[in-house]
Amino acid sequence: GAGVSQTPSNKVTEKGKYVELRCDPISGHTALYWYRQSLGQGPEFLIYFQGTGAADDSGLPNDRFFAVRPEGSVSTLKIQRTERGDSAVYLCASRGPNTGELFFGEGSRLTVL
Amino acid sequence: AQTVTQSQPEMSVQEAETVTLSCTYDTSENNYYLFWYKQPPSRQMILVIRQEAYKQQNATENRFSVNFQKAAKSFSLKISDSQLGDTAMYFCAFMKHEYSGAGSYQLTFGKGTKLSVIP
Numbered sequence: 001g002a003g004v005s006q007t008p009s010n011k012v013t014e015k016g017k018y019v020e021l022r023c024d025p026i027s028g029h030t031a032l033y034w035y036r037q038s039l040g041q042g043p044e045f046l047i048y049f050q051g052t053g054a055a056d057d058s059g060l061p062n063d064r065f066f067a068v069r070p071e072g073s074v075s076t077l078k079i080q081r082t083e084r085g086d087s088a089v090y091l092c093a094s095r096g097p098n099t100g101e102l103f104f105g106e107g108s109r110l111t112v113l
Numbered sequence: 114a115q116t117v118t119q120s121q122p123e124m125s126v127q128e129a130e131t132v133t134l135s136c137t138y139d140t141s142e143n144n145y146y147l148f149w150y151k152q153p154p155s156r157q158m159i160l161v162i163r164q165e166a167y168k169q170q171n172a173t174e175n176r177f178s179v180n181f182q183k184a185a186k187s188f189s190l191k192i193s194d195s196q197l198g199d200t201a202m203y204f205c206a207f208m209k210h211e212y213s214g215a216g217s218y219q220l221t222f223g224k225g226t227k228l229s230v231i232p
Contacts, residue, residue, distance in 0.1 A: 031218065042117075042204050042222030043158070056217045089156055100146055100208055100218050104158035 002026075004105035006092050012111045013082055021077045021108045025094030032075050033102060034067055035091040043091050049075060082112045115140045115207045119223035126195045127231050133180075134190045134226050136205030144210035147181065147188045148220070152202040161203070164188065166210070192228075200230045 005024040013019050025032050030051055035043035036059075045059040049069045057067075064082075069075040079086055089109045093102040116139045126132035138147070149161040164172045164181050171179050176193045192199055205223040 033219070035220075040224070042206075042224050043220075045219050045221070048217045048219060056219070091156070091158065093158075095218060100211075101160060101163070102158075102218070102220060107156040109156075 004092055004094050004103055006090075006105035006108050008108055009106065010109045010111070012113065014113050015082060015084060017082050017112075019079050019082055019110060021079075021090050021110070023075045023077070023092030023094075023105060025073060025075070025092070026096070026103055027073075029094035029096050029103075030072065031095040031097075032069060033093040033095070034075070034077050035093065037089040037091055037107070039088070046077070046090075079110075082110075084112045086110060087112045115142070115145075115209070115221045117205050117207050117221055117223035119205055119226050121226045122224070123227045123229070125229040125231055126192075128195055128197060130195055131191060131193045132195055132228065134192075134203050134205075134228065136188045136190070136223060138186050138188065138205070138207050140186070140207065140209075142209050146208040146210065147179075148206040148208065149177070149179070149188075149190045150204045150206060150222075151199075152204060152225070153200075158204070162190065195230045197230050197232060200228060202227050 007022045032049040034046040037043040047067050048056040052072045064080045066078045089107040091107045093104045118137045145166045147164045150158045162174045178191045180189045202225045204225045206220045
């Protein structure tokens with residue numbers, strides 16, 4: 001596609017539920033990133049994929065968070081047993097080869113009640 | 114680890130005037146990139162301007178320019194002839210230079226400055 005696409009745009013869920021957030025990167029971009037932006041804060045790094053593999057998952061806060069990218073394009077961020085503190089905007093970005101510029105999607109706003 | 118500090122949570126400017134947003138950072142790296150991103154209510158982070166640390170010349174992009182002071186680890190953004198469409202959150206960000214080309218190119222962001230352009 002022309003840009004990074006994220007779905008859903010907004011997600012409201014109850015504490016304890018499981019959620020999936022999807023990211024469709026720019027076609028041909030091998031690098032994909034997930035960031036979390038809490039209210040009033042800048043985005044914080046969660047995980048980075050190069051192709052199908054997670055090259056750096058040091059930003060994932062705990063084992064309730066998991067992300068996959070099975071075919072090297074679309075990625076899904078999965079959050080188990082959601083907590084109110086997980087409420088945030090989850091941003092996805094992709095990057096083409098041999099360039100330092102990240103292109104961001106419009107994010108998925110997650111609200112945990 | 115790198116840190117990025119934006120000390121101005123909110124700023125306002127009259128339309129057509131000039132405003133400067135501040136950013137300082139801390140790093141032990143010698144080669145890196147610095148960015149200013151704009152985030153309107155749509156939430157999408159839009160790249161405004163980019164500076165390579167090895168370049169002494171300050172980057173400019175139309176009405177946007179930076180004042181990069183490497184020794185002071187300062188990277189401010191100047192917006193000239195402010196327009197209503199400039200109203201947004203502005204984030205300063207740091208990226209370590211990846212010599213091998215195989216690095217993560219991970220961004221570290223500040224907390225942002227909310228800019229309001231007043232008609």
